[in-house]
Amino acid sequence: xxxxxxxxxxxxxxxxxxxxxxxxxxxxxxxxxxxxxxxxxxxxxxxxxxxxxxxxxxxxxxxxxxxxxxxxxxxxxxxxxxxxxxxxxxxxxxxxxxxxxxxxxxxxxxxxxxxxxxxxxxxxxxxxxxxxxxxxxxxxxxxxxxxxxxxxxxxxxxxxxxxxxxxxxxxxxxxxxxxxxxxxxxxxxxxxxxxxxxxxxxxxxxxxxxxxxxxxxxxxxxxxxxxxxxxxxxxxxxxxxxxxxxxxxxxxxxxxxxxxxxxxxxxxxxxxxxxxxxxxxxxxxxxxxxxxxxxxxxxxxxxxxxxxxxxxxxxxxxxxxxxxxxxxxxxxxxxxxxxxxxxxxxxxxxxxxxxxxxxxxxxxxxxxxxxxxxxxxxxxxxxxxxxxxxxxxxxxxxxxxxxxxxxxxxxxxxxxxxxxxxxxxxxxxxxxxxxxxxxxxxxxxxxxxxxxxxxxxxxxxxxxxxxxxxxx
Ligand code: B12
Numbered sequence: 001x002x003x004x005x006x007x008x009x010x011x012x013x014x015x016x017x018x019x020x021x022x023x024x025x026x027x028x029x030x031x032x033x034x035x036x037x038x039x040x041x042x043x044x045x046x047x048x049x050x051x052x053x054x055x056x057x058x059x060x061x062x063x064x065x066x067x068x069x070x071x072x073x074x075x076x077x078x079x080x081x082x083x084x085x086x087x088x089x090x091x092x093x094x095x096x097x098x099x100x101x102x103x104x105x106x107x108x109x110x111x112x113x114x115x116x117x118x119x120x121x122x123x124x125x126x127x128x129x130x131x132x133x134x135x136x137x138x139x140x141x142x143x144x145x146x147x148x149x150x151x152x153x154x155x156x157x158x159x160x161x162x163x164x165x166x167x168x169x170x171x172x173x174x175x176x177x178x179x180x181x182x183x184x185x186x187x188x189x190x191x192x193x194x195x196x197x198x199x200x201x202x203x204x205x206x207x208x209x210x211x212x213x214x215x216x217x218x219x220x221x222x223x224x225x226x227x228x229x230x231x232x233x234x235x236x237x238x239x240x241x242x243x244x245x246x247x248x249x250x251x252x253x254x255x256x257x258x259x260x261x262x263x264x265x266x267x268x269x270x271x272x273x274x275x276x277x278x279x280x281x282x283x284x285x286x287x288x289x290x291x292x293x294x295x296x297x298x299x300x301x302x303x304x305x306x307x308x309x310x311x312x313x314x315x316x317x318x319x320x321x322x323x324x325x326x327x328x329x330x331x332x333x334x335x336x337x338x339x340x341x342x343x344x345x346x347x348x349x350x351x352x353x354x355x356x357x358x359x360x361x362x363x364x365x366x367x368x369x370x371x372x373x374x375x376x377x378x379x380x381x382x383x384x385x386x387x388x389x390x391x392x393x394x395x396x397x398x399x400x401x402x403x404x405x406x407x408x409x410x411x412x413x414x415x416x417x418x419x420x421x422x423x424x425x426x427x428x429x430x431x432x433x434x435x436x437x438x439x440x441x442x443x444x445x446x447x448x449x450x451x452x453x454x455x456x457x458x459x460x461x462x463x464x465x466x467x468x469x470x471x472x
Contacts (some may be wrong), residue, residue, distance in 0.1 A: 003136060007037070007064045008088070008092075009039070009040045010067065011041075011066060015454055020102070020193035020243060022191070023177060027102065027176055027178075028130070028132060028133060029133065030165060032136075037054065042225050042245050059097065062135075062401070064099070064103065066102075066107075067104040068104045070082055070107050070109060072432065075394065075406045076417065076432075076443075077434070077443065086117055089102075089118045089260060093119075099217070100121045101120065101121065101329070103134075105213070108211070112160075112161050114402065115159050116159055122154070123149075123151075123152040124210075125152055125161060126164045126166065126213070130167050135151065146162075149162055166199070170220075173232070175228060177232050177381060186239055189458070191241035191461065192232060194241075196247065198220050200213060200249065201217055202249070202277065202314075205310045205380045206313075206316075206340070206374070206407075219253045219469075222253075222257045222259070222260035233270070239271050240272055241274065241461065245356065258288035266292075267293050271293055272293055273296060273298070274294070275297075275299075278321055279315065296334040296463070300338050304353065305318065305350040329358040334384045335365075335366070336363075337346060337365075338368065339358070339368045341367070341416065341420060342370050342372075342407070343407065345409065346409035347409070349418065358430075364467065365429055367463065370409070373405070374393070393406070393407060417432065436449075436450075442463055453465050
């Protein structure tokens with residue numbers, strides 16, 4: 001196949017996050033002998049000049065733009081990245097006649113809205129390694145693309161989103177991870193991303209992951225994960241972040257991945273972080289994770305009130321959390337809890353109980369997000385689309401989902417963060433998802449303090465850097 005691709009990483013939020021998704025599709029193209037060029041806007045100070053440089057005397061077949069985040073998902077800031085993506089699309093359009101294609105986890109959450117907003121030519125929602133090759137073939141042969149799975153495209157002025165087909169991760173080749181400058185990312189304090197699976201079958205009412213990644217879990221063979229780790233290690237990378245929605249689901253696969261890492265002798269060379277569900281988690285997994293190089297875990301706990309957990313569609317209970325904390329202490333694992341305050345049914349009392357219980361359990365670090373980002377096609381989004389909960393929506397009922405739209409339980413009154421601060425009472429173990437400029441925020445999108453700590457040599461997950469800085 002000929003006809004070249006220009007892949008552009010548009011995620012410029014600092015500290016940076018390595019563009020693993022874009023790299024995966026780039027490698028699929030390279031494997032199929034499609035010429036690929038890379039423009040990483042994260043490393044450019046003048047993006048327009050960089051685009052002009054890249055497109056001068058160069059007419060690619062396709063320009064692919066990543067949409068990793070639609071917004072910062074923070075109630076306090078509600079910073080959307082979509083106007084920025086639209087600006088890049090407009091500038092690319094001005095410079096070239098190439099086909100403009102979007103994709104990425106953010107895009108996959110609300111593909112049609114993003115296509116309409118940015119006026120790109122098409123996008124791919126979900127797994128893209130195979131569709132991107134089929135699309136290249138169609139464009140090169142002058143054929144239509146409307147029959148392709150996962151494709152989001154224009155038909156008579158309207159957007160259409162084709163049904164999704166997931167790739168079989170067993171058959172994908174091991175990505176070589178050489179398209180982007182992952183070493184430079186690590187030098188800038190980023191953790192390099194790596195997947196052990198895709199998809200999440202949990203039924204949390206708010207979560208975008210099943211929408212973006214699919215609700216069936218598709219496992220990567222552990223030996224392929226190890227091969228990818230090994231290859232990145234030989235390139236001098238040693239800090240990693242797993243890109244699984246929840247590493248320990250299913251637990252047997254998590255253990256198999258750890259065992260494969262240990263058997264390959266990589267356990268003491270890697271340092272990795274990941275997200276885990278509070279359940280299932282046992283001593284065996286904890287031990288294996290430690291021996292496989294796990295440096296810290298972020299648990300999506302959400303609440304320490306059983307009624308609230310069940311309203312959020314979570315499958316764990318406060319009893320499970322107590323057992324988990326005991327186990328983590330015995331095993332000496334580094335961890336934090338993520339809490340989600342303000343969902344349907346949340347009251348001042350459930351917030352107080354949750355915060356008090358985190359304190360009683362002596363959890364080393366807990367991040368609190370107050371206000372729930374509402375996504376289409378989630379259970380919460382569907383309920384809201386049927387016109388419920390109107391009094392609880394921010395900035396206002398009727399706002400489109402891409403705005404960004406948040407739900408906050410009306411029982412918390414007009415100032416939820418003041419309420420939370422009152423219950424937290426200055427306890428340094430709590431962080432708030434607020435403006436990155438605020439002391440004690442764990443909003444990583446353009447956090448200057450975090451960037452400064454990294455420049456001074458701090459490394460690891462961003463929450464772990466903040467934890468060490470706070471000396472908790
Ligand atoms: C790991 C992770 C983190 C880690 C990243 C560490 C690291 N180095 O990887 C940390 C903790 C730092 C982090 C930070 C943030 N994150 Co985060 N993160 C994730 C997570 C779990 C994995 C992302 C990932 O890399 N996936 C793996 C890759 C392979 O998948 P992918 O990008 O979808 O790529 C595939 C396709 O989409 C496609 N594709 C990708 N790019 C392109 C481009 C083109 C042109 C095409 C055609 C296709 C294509 O091909 C790939 C293979 O099929 C996701 C949730 C999830 N399960 O994906 C959230 C997620 C992306 N994060 C999210 C958010 C909000 C953030 C923050 C903004 C939070 C904050 N305020 O601090 C920051 C942003 C930081 C930044 N600079 O971008 C949200 C975004 C939601 C949204 N509305 O867009 C997500 C979806 C979580 C969620 N459910 O809310 N994150």
